[in-house]
Amino acid sequence: GDSVTQMEGPVTLSEEAFLTINCTYTATGYPSLFWYVQYPGEGLQLLLKATKADDKGSNKGFEATYRKETTSFHLEKGSVQVSDSAVYFCALSDIYSNYQLIWGAGTKLIIKP
Amino acid sequence: EAQVTQNPRYLITVTGKKLTVTCSQNMNHEYMSWYRQDPGLGLRQIYYSMNVEVTDKGDVPEGYKVSRKEKRNFPLILESPSPNQTSLYFCASSQTPGLRSGNTIYFGEGSWLTVV
Numbered sequence: 001g002d003s004v005t006q007m008e009g010p011v012t013l014s015e016e017a018f019l020t021i022n023c024t025y026t027a028t029g030y031p032s033l034f035w036y037v038q039y040p041g042e043g044l045q046l047l048l049k050a051t052k053a054d055d056k057g058s059n060k061g062f063e064a065t066y067r068k069e070t071t072s073f074h075l076e077k078g079s080v081q082v083s084d085s086a087v088y089f090c091a092l093s094d095i096y097s098n099y100q101l102i103w104g105a106g107t108k109l110i111i112k113p
Numbered sequence: 114e115a116q117v118t119q120n121p122r123y124l125i126t127v128t129g130k131k132l133t134v135t136c137s138q139n140m141n142h143e144y145m146s147w148y149r150q151d152p153g154l155g156l157r158q159i160y161y162s163m164n165v166e167v168t169d170k171g172d173v174p175e176g177y178k179v180s181r182k183e184k185r186n187f188p189l190i191l192e193s194p195s196p197n198q199t200s201l202y203f204c205a206s207s208q209t210p211g212l213r214s215g216n217t218i219y220f221g222e223g224s225w226l227t228v229v
Binding site: 100104106 | 117150153154155156157158161171203205217218220221222223
């Protein structure tokens with residue numbers, strides 16, 4: 001079945017550092033890919049998404065490119081801020097999962113001033 | 114404002130004492146679901162509902178019940194809670210289950226449940 005694998009956390013960076021959170025997937029079909037963010041004490045919010053190969057999703061300075069050849073959707077940001085500290089979830093959805101979201105385990109990001 | 118509201122946000126209860134976590138959405142969405150979030154396991158779907166009176170099991174339904182008598186409400190019921198149900202629970206809704214272009218899933222703020 002479909003699955004999503006994320007790098008284990010926590011990831012600790014200094015402010016203004018470059019961020020990469022790895023996400024790879026296995027899927028039967030051609031899934032849509034998502035990054036959700038969970039700030040402390042809050043629910044999940046959609047951060048960005050990509051629905052087909054080579055699409056780039058972007059939002060709030062974060063980017064992720066749908067790489068079909070490497071089955072990856074890595075999250076990147078050029079200069080992180082303390083306010084980016086949160087848990088980040090990679091997820092996919094496709095017809096073979098009946099469009100239910102398949103989630104990664106989440107990666108906690110800690111940004112130090 | 115589009116909202117998914119869960120209650121209670123925090124609860125400590127004892128083994129075997131029935132409890133209900135309520136979930137309400139104000140967007141007239143057809144699809145609602147419940148997830149639990151545990152460290153290292155991400156989010157796992159408990160139950161979902163495609164519409165009123167239509168519910169189905171997700172990946173981890175054991176020990177839970179749901180009902181969907183009205184479109185806006187989707188309560189999660191723990192008939193006899195056990196310590197392994199200690200978790201963070203999220204309710205979610207969307208217009209359709211399909212995450213096709215333009216469709217967004219809205220999540221509640223979460224309910225921390227501790228069973229002792």
